[in-house]
Amino acid sequence: MKRLRLAGIGCGGRTRTYLELAAQMPERYEVVAAADPREERLQDTCKRVGNPNLRCFAFDEELLAAEKLADVIVIGTQDAYHVEPCIKAMKKGYDVLLEKPIATHLKDVLHLERVAEKLGRKVLICHVLRYSPFYCKIKDLVASGILGDIITINADEGIGPFHMSHSYVRGHWAKSPDAAPLIISKSCHDLDIIRWVIDQNCVSVASHGSLMHFTESNAPEGAPKRCTDGCPHTQNCTYNALGYTKRHRSWLQWIMDGGADASNDEVIEWLKTSKWGRCVYYCDNDVADHQTASMVFENGATATFTVSAFSHGRNIEIQGTKGRMYAGHNTKCQSGSDIIIHEHLTGNTTQYHVNTDGGGYDGHGGGDVGLMNALYDEMTNDKPMCSGLSASVESHVIGYAADAARLEGRLINLKEFILKHM
Numbered sequence: 001m002k003r004l005r006l007a008g009i010g011c012g013g014r015t016r017t018y019l020e021l022a023a024q025m026p027e028r029y030e031v032v033a034a035a036d037p038r039e040e041r042l043q044d045t046c047k048r049v050g051n052p053n054l055r056c057f058a059f060d061e062e063l064l065a066a067e068k069l070a071d072v073i074v075i076g077t078q079d080a081y082h083v084e085p086c087i088k089a090m091k092k093g094y095d096v097l098l099e100k101p102i103a104t105h106l107k108d109v110l111h112l113e114r115v116a117e118k119l120g121r122k123v124l125i126c127h128v129l130r131y132s133p134f135y136c137k138i139k140d141l142v143a144s145g146i147l148g149d150i151i152t153i154n155a156d157e158g159i160g161p162f163h164m165s166h167s168y169v170r171g172h173w174a175k176s177p178d179a180a181p182l183i184i185s186k187s188c189h190d191l192d193i194i195r196w197v198i199d200q201n202c203v204s205v206a207s208h209g210s211l212m213h214f215t216e217s218n219a220p221e222g223a224p225k226r227c228t229d230g231c232p233h234t235q236n237c238t239y240n241a242l243g244y245t246k247r248h249r250s251w252l253q254w255i256m257d258g259g260a261d262a263s264n265d266e267v268i269e270w271l272k273t274s275k276w277g278r279c280v281y282y283c284d285n286d287v288a289d290h291q292t293a294s295m296v297f298e299n300g301a302t303a304t305f306t307v308s309a310f311s312h313g314r315n316i317e318i319q320g321t322k323g324r325m326y327a328g329h330n331t332k333c334q335s336g337s338d339i340i341i342h343e344h345l346t347g348n349t350t351q352y353h354v355n356t357d358g359g360g361y362d363g364h365g366g367g368d369v370g371l372m373n374a375l376y377d378e379m380t381n382d383k384p385m386c387s388g389l390s391a392s393v394e395s396h397v398i399g400y401a402a403d404a405a406r407l408e409g410r411l412i413n414l415k416e417f418i419l420k421h422m
């Protein structure tokens, strides 16, 4: 078995996770190179993959200017810088494992798909939920025919208030044009799962939602611009940034270099200038904090999806001609099971437990490991890839159309929408 040589571009949390997992599968992968302008991240990558001879570069351009070093490039730079390195890597002859979202604008998503096709290169998108035991079980149950034909799906994703503030108010994915709309940056996974399970082309999308809460008009009286500036509301504020020194400390490792081991004083000093120290009501965020989309598919089946800052976990309900399925966070809380199926004819109820040791289905639920397990086969056989570029483009189109529908207050026909963005 020939080992796949991997190189990483953008060694943030995601790429380091994938490369570390790859290093734990030495029969399949060899991690050979990495690029990141932050020296400490390169050092951490070397440590995690256990390869002191890892070839390190400061920028993607330098890695891609060198002779071809690997078979597959893992690209985990920020959202607005996915397409450019991906095209350069493909031109150099690399196949690519690309983080989602594919791009922050639909025209770039469609452009990348055309370039990959022209160059004949493989691009696998990190739609990790497709590789998680929980969603694989749902897909298998639907394919078994136990639910009959799918008539409608209702799904939702609760981001959780502090997570929302960390990522979509103060953080990386708060503001266009650097960030994609929330329904893409947070929920392209969920739209992808709906499209995958229903296995039909989506024909039109309607949507509602807005940025309702995290705005200046909701700032409590007397709140300063930063939580470290003596805010009178720190004791009663869900979003108090000083929470990074206590309950929310685990987030620091992804945003503050050395954050995992920093003292509370060091964290507070960092918060005084970091964007994560800002009052959530005085940020420059513009992405929605709640949104609902409804979709119609080619055979007449429908789906609704809601993403909201003010709930927690993922849920999915699938109604079919022979039965209905309830699954996810609420099902687990109420019944202890991950998935419940009621059959219409017999009234029988079956409960399923899924091994979600990899983190529970409200995280990636074993999807990161699942993806790295699958990557070898995806890259070395000729079958269509599970989360290949074309499959993933479809759910991105749904998400971008949903955001346009929300902003324009109208139903969007997907074929027309694609033509407009080609």
Ligand SMILES: NC(=O)c1ccc[n+]([C@@H]2O[C@H](COP(=O)([O-])OP(=O)(O)OC[C@H]3O[C@@H](n4cnc5c(N)ncnc54)[C@H](O)[C@@H]3O)[C@@H](O)[C@H]2O)c1
Pocket: 009, 010, 011, 012, 013, 014, 015, 035, 036, 037, 038, 041, 058, 059, 060, 061, 076, 077, 078, 079, 081, 099, 100, 101, 126, 127, 128, 254, 364
């Ligand atoms: N699949 C998932 O479920 C999932 C989860 C979270 C994030 N993501 C996505 O993964 C991507 C990475 O997220 P992250 O949290 O690891 O981000 P991050 O900001 O921690 O990491 C990005 C890294 O890219 C580096 N970088 C910037 N410019 C570079 C260049 N020219 N050459 C090389 N490196 C460069 C930065 O220094 C940084 O270390 C994002 O697109 C994000 O949306 C996906």
